[in-house]
Amino acid sequence: xxRTFGMLLVIGGLLAALVGMSAxxxxxxxxxxxxxxxxxxxxxxxxxxxxxxxxxxAAIANVLTLMMVVxxxxxxxxxxxxxxxxxxxxxxxxxxRILIGGSAxxxxxxxxxxxxxxxxxxxxxxxxxxxxxxxxxPVLAFxxxxxxxxxxxxxPGIPLAAIVPAAIGIGVPVDPIALQVAAVDAxxxxxxxxxxxxxxxxxxxxxxxxxxxxxxxxVRASSQMISYEVSLGLSLVGVMMCFRTLRLDEMVxxxxxxxxxxxxxxxxxxxxVGFLIFFASAFAExxxxxxxxxxxxxxIVGYFVEYSGMKFGMMFLxxxxxxVVLAAVTTAVFLGGWHPIVVSTEWLRAAVSPLWFGAICAxxxxxxxxxxxxxxxxxxxxxxxFRYDQIQKLCWKLLLPAALVNVFVTGAALLIADDxxxxxxxxxxxxxxxxxxxxxxxxxxxxxxxxRAPATAHALGHAADAAAPHGAGH
Numbered sequence: 001x002x003r004t005f006g007m008l009l010v011i012g013g014l015l016a017a018l019v020g021m022s023a024x025x026x027x028x029x030x031x032x033x034x035x036x037x038x039x040x041x042x043x044x045x046x047x048x049x050x051x052x053x054x055x056x057x058a059a060i061a062n063v064l065t066l067m068m069v070v071x072x073x074x075x076x077x078x079x080x081x082x083x084x085x086x087x088x089x090x091x092x093x094x095x096x097r098i099l100i101g102g103s104a105x106x107x108x109x110x111x112x113x114x115x116x117x118x119x120x121x122x123x124x125x126x127x128x129x130x131x132x133x134x135x136x137x138p139v140l141a142f143x144x145x146x147x148x149x150x151x152x153x154x155x156p157g158i159p160l161a162a163i164v165p166a167a168i169g170i171g172v173p174v175d176p177i178a179l180q181v182a183a184v185d186a187x188x189x190x191x192x193x194x195x196x197x198x199x200x201x202x203x204x205x206x207x208x209x210x211x212x213x214x215x216x217x218x219v220r221a222s223s224q225m226i227s228y229e230v231s232l233g234l235s236l237v238g239v240m241m242c243f244r245t246l247r248l249d250e251m252v253x254x255x256x257x258x259x260x261x262x263x264x265x266x267x268x269x270x271x272x273v274g275f276l277i278f279f280a281s282a283f284a285e286x287x288x289x290x291x292x293x294x295x296x297x298x299x300i301v302g303y304f305v306e307y308s309g310m311k312f313g314m315m316f317l318x319x320x321x322x323x324v325v326l327a328a329v330t331t332a333v334f335l336g337g338w339h340p341i342v343v344s345t346e347w348l349r350a351a352v353s354p355l356w357f358g359a360i361c362a363x364x365x366x367x368x369x370x371x372x373x374x375x376x377x378x379x380x381x382x383x384x385x386f387r388y389d390q391i392q393k394l395c396w397k398l399l400l401p402a403a404l405v406n407v408f409v410t411g412a413a414l415l416i417a418d419d420x421x422x423x424x425x426x427x428x429x430x431x432x433x434x435x436x437x438x439x440x441x442x443x444x445x446x447x448x449x450x451x452r453a454p455a456t457a458h459a460l461g462h463a464a465d466a467a468a469p470h471g472a473g474h
Contacts (some may be wrong), residue, residue, distance in 0.1 A: 015367060022155060022362035025065040026355055029162030030177045033057035049172045054160065061108035062181045063150075070366065071149045071328075074152055075321040077375060079114060080107045082320075085374070086381045118313035126306050128210035137208060138307065138314040141201030144194045145321045152328045153249040155179030155362030156338055162354035179362050180249060187246035188236055191329065192229070195285065198318075199225045202287075203313070204292070206303035218303035220388065225285055228394045232281035233401035238274045238410040239267050239333055242432055244424055248329075252337030256345050259426045259433040264341065267334035269436045270429060272443070273406045275334045277399050282329075283376070284391065286322040290383040291391060327372035331365055335372075338365040367404070408434065 032402050037050055080095055084107055087094030095107030125134070141338030157176025161168040183448050184190055206218020242265075243254045257265045268275050284291040295302035304315050331337060338361035345379060349357050386394070413431045 015363060017358050018363035018366050019356075022366070025179055025357060025362065026155065026158065026358050027163055028065055028178060029058040029061040029179065030160055032061035033160065033177065034164045034167060036060070037376075049167070049170050049174060051172065054174050058177050059181055062179060066152070066154055066179060066181060067149050069147070070154070070343065071146075071321065071324050072272075074369075074373070075317060075325045076111055076325055078320040078377070079317075080110050080249040081373075082377050082380070083107060083110070085336075085377045089378075089381045114313075117283055118310050120144055121309045123309040123311070125308075128208050129306070130208040130210070133204045133208035134306075135311070137201050137205035138311045139201070141198060142318040142321070143316045144201075145318050145325055147194050148191060148325045149328060150181040151184055151248055152189065152325075153178065153180045153183070153252050153332060153337060154328075154365050155358050156252075158354040158358040161451065162370065178249070179358070183247060183249050185247060187248050187251075188240060188333075189246055192233055196229055201315075201318075202303050205307065209303075209306035211301075211306050213301035214303050214305045217294050217301055221287060221303050224287070224294065224391060228281045228284040228306045228399075231277055231395055231399040231403050232285065234407060235271075235277035235281060236333065237403075237407045238271045241407075241410055241414055242267075242270045242429060248332045248337075252332055252339070254424050255336045256339050257424070257426050257429065259429045260437070262344075263433070264336060264339065265426070265429050265433065266336045266341075271334070271406070271410070272436050272439045273402060273409075275330075277403050277406070278334070278454035279326075279330060281395070281399060282326045283379070284395070286319060286326065288319065288376070289380045290386050292385060293388050293391060293395060295443045296385055323373055323376050324369070326376065327369040330372055331368040335368050340364045344457070 033054035034057070037053040040050070040053050041047060051425050083095040095110055097102040098104065098107075098109040098113055155178060157178035159167075160174050160177055161170075161179060168173070186193075202221040203218050205379065206214045206216070206221070209215070211321055239251065243251045245251060245254070251267070255264055255266050259265045259269070263269065287294055289296075295304070304312060307315065340348060340361065341364075345361075348360065352360065410432060413435055414428065417431045419425075419427060
């Protein structure tokens with residue numbers, strides 16, 4: 001009872017901290033936009049409020065808060081969280097050898113130890129390497145993953161006047177201040193395009209190292225990533241069709257519609273099959289267990305075998321940043337984004353001030369991300385590694401056909417329900433939502449049917465005795 005109360009207290013404290021942090025992010029974005037506008041007015045002699053200047057100022061603040069704090073610190077903390085969580089799963093003690101004042105501090109000092117080790121470790125580089133490409137590969141492995149977080153809508157837009165009192169009553173329309181670096185029209189296409197660049201990092205790392213085993217590891221990694229990009233892209237086509245947009249912020253807003261009574265139009269409800277295909281494909285894209293064949297200890301030597309020091313550190317950190325990005329994209333597309341879900345978004349908007357409304361919604365988004373990051377770590381330490389032929393069969397013989405069927409079924413349901421007004425409304429999405437409910441029921445029945453525990457040897461022995469003829473053996 002005491003442990004349960006303690007866990008609830010920690011979760012409540014974490015949520016409160018997330019709300020406070022999100023409020024500070026909004027304040028930073030609003031004042032940075034207002035400050036940049038005032039600075040450029042002073043430098044150019046212009047007057048008034050300029051929409052573009054406020055927008056760019058808020059974007060600069062969001063880069064510092066969302067990408068450098070939320071994404072980078074989360075990825076760094078995951079390096080310790082994976083050790084601690086794997087220790088809990090395997091019933092062992094982990095990440096406790098570095099003590100400060102006699103306390104392990106939850107393994108957090110390992111962050112400083114890892115950074116110091118990566119920065120000071122001697123670089124050992126192969127003499128036959130292709131120097132430029134060898135140095136470029138870690139950058140191409142890290143930079144695309146880093147850039148993906150730029151279009152994630154962490155928090156909704158709120159008026160600038162809710163943050164900066166001096167902006168009250170200005171006559172110039174200003175875009176709402178949102179916790180999103182860039183709201184690009186390309187949206188999901190941007191994710192596909194930038195994520196596909198990472199394959200160059202793994203390929204060049206293996207090829208430029210002048211190592212046959214590294215080359216083979218790079219080929220295996222690139223073939224796996226290219227294969228799963230196909231199913232990953234098709235898994236999101238149904239979401240695009242349902243919400244009729246590519247922008248992630250518009251998808252989040254659309255998921256606030258109520259389709260079946262009070263149930264919102266979550267991407268998970270509308271596209272349960274798409275969610276499973278996307279999550280599995282994205283997991284394979286990150287090359288983490290059970291899809292870690294390109295770098296598994298029991299497999300062929302990995303594509304980064306010739307890298308050491310901070311070059312290896314960039315590839316290592318990119319893997320954990322991918323966990324954060326996958327959690328963020330999944331939250332935005334399938335889990336309602338910043339909608340609290342447990343309470344009505346419109347009720348919350350009317351109950352609190354705009355600043356605290358945005359802070360609570362942004363904290364909700366980050367909390368969903370944390371749950372998904374925990375889920376990824378759990379999967380990584382529960383499932384055994386696949387064989388390479390099983391990985392390819394899963395993609396081409398299961399996920400890809402399922403994604404194609406999902407696209408056709410979703411398109412047929414939307415075509416039947418379309419009223420031709422060109423807008424997204426609950427009536428258009430209701431048939432797809434009911435298909436999602438039926439899919440959930442089918443999955444539950446299948447899971448219950450195949451989830452029975454196998455009979456123990458003792459029980460099998462009794463069954464054999466009962467089936468034997470009476471008096472056998474006498």
